[in-house]
Amino acid sequence: MxxxxxxxxxxxxxxxxxxxxxxxxxxxxxxxxxxxxxxxxxxxxxxxxxxxxxxxxxxxxxxxxxxxxxxxxxxTEIFTTKELVGYKEHKTSRKETLYSISKRYDVTEDDIKKHNTFLYANTLNKGDKLQIPVFKIVKEEAKSVTKKYTVLPKEGKWRVAYKFGITVQELEDLNPGMGEVLQDGQEINVPNIGGDNVKVFDEKYSYYNVLPKEGFYRLKVKLGLEQAQLEALNPELKETGLKEGMVLKIPYTNSMNVAGEPIAKKTQLVTKITNFDTKHIAIMLPFRLNRVDFDSIRDVKGSIKKDPYLDASLDFYTGVLTALDSLKSLGLSVKVDVYDTKYQVSEVLKILNENNFKDVDAVIGPLTSETFDKVASELRAFHVPVISPIGTNLTLYDNVFQSRPSDDLLKDRIVNFVKADSIEKNIVIVSDTKNAAIANNLKQTFASAKAVYSRKGKTGNDLNFLYVEDIRSHLKPGRNYVFLETQSEGFASNVVSVLASLNSAATEVILVTTNFNPAFEGEQVSNDQLSKLQLHFATTTKSYEDMESNSFVKNYTKTYNATPSKRAVKGFDLTMDVVLRLATSKDLYQSVNNAPLTEHVENKFGYKKKLMGGYYNDATYIVKYQDLEIVEVK
Missing domain, CATH: 3.10.350.10 (LysM domain)
Known part of the structure; x- marks a missing residue:
């Protein structure tokens, strides 16, 4: 039974x-x-x-x-307007309440109070004589209950539900058969509410999807947030209370992705290869071989030293070749066309006119912005994806893949990292005049932060140093995050030394920067002090670990008798990623959905599509100095 x-x-x-x-x-x-x-x-x-x-x-x-x-x-939704036409008298009997009377006459409690004002100051008693308003209901056809909405890039069901103040289930109810994953440009039904009522998604916050049977106590245990804190971020909670499926705005946390989902897991492309057809790619680099003196090995080496573009191209290309060897060992066949762009737009046009690119699966390069823009714009007609190895300030045509995350993204990631630290912290911002705008921006984000600037000379110029007391007075017992914003090696050296002298068990100082640049790597700056201060920053790459067991490093060193440079690693990682994406998806565009996050030796790729444009890499690392090494913060 x-x-x-x-x-x-x-x-x-x-x-x-x-x-x-x-x-x-x-x-x-x-x-x-x-x-x-x-x-x-x-x-x-x-x-x-x-x-x-x-x-x-x-x-x-x-x-x-x-x-x-x-x-x-x-x-259509029908709204009603009420017109007062008279009153009914009602004598209150024992056990009657305003609620029961309102239900009996189908009016609201406020309507009863409004026409019996003594009830605002007194409770309802037996024998009270009330005037019950009688309304004439005038029905009016109003706007449609729903309207069409075009899904934007990066928008999933939870984000659309949040914007329009409904649950994911309610969104699915309005759109039977909408599919598990929303597609960019897909049209769906949403509540027909005005623009003022549509919530704005803010990247500076995380979002949590309320699970069944979750109350404020469970959310306090899970999220560490009191009911008042949740209501301050989500004012509608005061009226509706918690309900399953609603999306809440919460302080940023790097342990959860949007709507409380875990950070996207990396896709192991090697295990998902299904297409063994020959892939056709093109590599376009500014070798400028026409400028190389081939009379002797010594002359060739001299040409490489003199020409930074040739040096960078050769480094990158050695990584490409190592990747092709690795792909061959996986059973993948790749046809590769290599072109010397000579760092000239005219040469690029010549290459495009004299060669057939219609059947090319992907183009990697060129390196420089003008030549890259020309290739991408010309190949749009054939829908050939063009991948930029190093550029960030690109025109994102719909066939462009920007593989290097933008500087703005790096700034946001390190700022959000500091915000997400749940330990009570004090923020200090140190900068020189050239970086005052960045300091002001940080001050807006961290309202209680103290700003400290370089000492000035008589003419108002930066002297690029601070005294110990300039910073000591702003530090507090406990954890202190100090942002250092400068491109001056001398100023960086001075501030790092001062902070290292103030760092202690009672007053912990953690150094961070939104722009890690050569100033922090100069000879004047102590790596030992940077390690003691645990310098944190966001970066596009991480240092590869365990050189002895890294197959790429072993193969590269064996072939070229040298340790691979950053450019060589990028050539390897990018070529591996592009070809493996082609071998696991219909094309590079489809791979964005099939493999949202991939990682290789030093680089990871999480492409996102821009509205009415191409693709940008949204994947970065947070790293820190530790024991004289730079390690990933996990």
Whole structure:
């Protein structure tokens, strides 16, 4: 009998959920609403609502969730206006309440108080004579209940639900068959609310999707946030309370992705290869071989030293060649066309005119912005993806893949990292005049932070130093994050020395910067002090670990008798990523959805599509100095 009952319950729940997803929506009752008003709003009968919500016959409580039959609802929402036409007298009997009287006459409690003002200061008593307002209801056809919305890049169901103040389930109810993953440009139905009521998604916050049976206590345990804190970030909570599926704005945390989902896991492309057809790629680099003196090995070496573009191109290309060897060992065949762009737009046009690129699966390069822009714009007509190895300030045509994360993204990541530290902290911002704008921006983000600037000379010029007391007075017991914003090696050296002298067990100083540049790597700056201060920064690459067991390093060293440079590693990582994406998806564009995050030796790639444009890499690392090494913060 128990087994039969369990199966029956399961069947009922399953069938209800299956029907709800297709033919029903939900409505959360607000204080003062009546069943007649709700039925009128959705254009359905009262009996239709009672049939699905039998408890509503007994009492209609605020915050109760009602199931509304969409299949019977009208396409437009009907609003009602009330016109006072007279009164009914009512003498209060024992046990009657304002609520019961309001339900009896189908008016709101506020309506009764408004026409019996003594009730604002006194409770309702037996024998009170009340004037019950009688209204003439004037129905007006209003705007459509829903409207069409075009999905933006990076938008999932939870983000759209958050913007329009509904749950993910309610969004799915409005869009039967919308699919598991929203596509850029897809049209869906959303509540027809005005622009002022549409919430703005803010990258500076994280978002959490409320799970079944989660109350404020559980959220406090899980998120470390009191009810008042959640209500301050989500004012609607005061009116609606918590409900399953609603999306809450919470302080940024780097342990969760949007809506409380874990950070995207890396896709192991090597294990997902399905397409062994020959891949056709083109490599375009500014070798400028026409300027090389080939008379002797010594002359060739001299040409390489003199020409930074040739040096960079050869470094990158050695990484490409190492990647091709690795791909061959995986059973992948790659046809490679290599072109010397000579750092000239005219040469690029010549290459494009004299060669057929229609069947090329992907182009890696060119390195320089003008030549890259020309290649990308010319190949748009063939929808050939063009990948930039190093550029950031690019025109993102719809066929462009910007593999290097932008500087603005790096700044945001390190700022969010500091914000996410749950330990109570003090923020100090140190900068020179050239970086005053960055310091002011940080001050806006961290309102209580103290700003300290380089000492000035008589003419107002930066002297590029500070005294110990300039910073000591702003540090507090406990954890202190100090942002250092400068491109001056001398100033960096001075500040690092001062901070190292102030760092102690009682006053912990952690150095951070939004722009890690050569000033921090100069000879004047002590790596030992940077390690003691745990210098943190966001970067596009991390240092590869365990050289002896790294197959790429071993193969590269064996072939070229040298340790691979950063440019060689980028050539390897980018070539591996592009070809493996082609071998695991229909094309590079589809791979963005199939493999949202990939990682190789030093670089990771998490491409996001820009609205009406191409793709940019959203994946970065947070690293720090530790024991005289730079390690990833995990």
């Amino acid at each position: 128990i087994k039969f009952f369990s199966v029956l319950c399961f069947a009922f729940v399953f069938n209800l959920n299956a029907v709800t997803a297709q033919n029903f929506s939900t409505h959360q009752v607000k204080k003062g609403e009546t069943i007649n008003g709700i039925a009128s709003r959705y254009g359905v009968g009262v009996s239709d609502i009672y049939a699905l919500n039998p408890d509503a016959k007994k009492e209609l409580k605020a915050n109760t969730i009602l199931i509304i039959p969409i299949s019977k609802a009208k396409k």
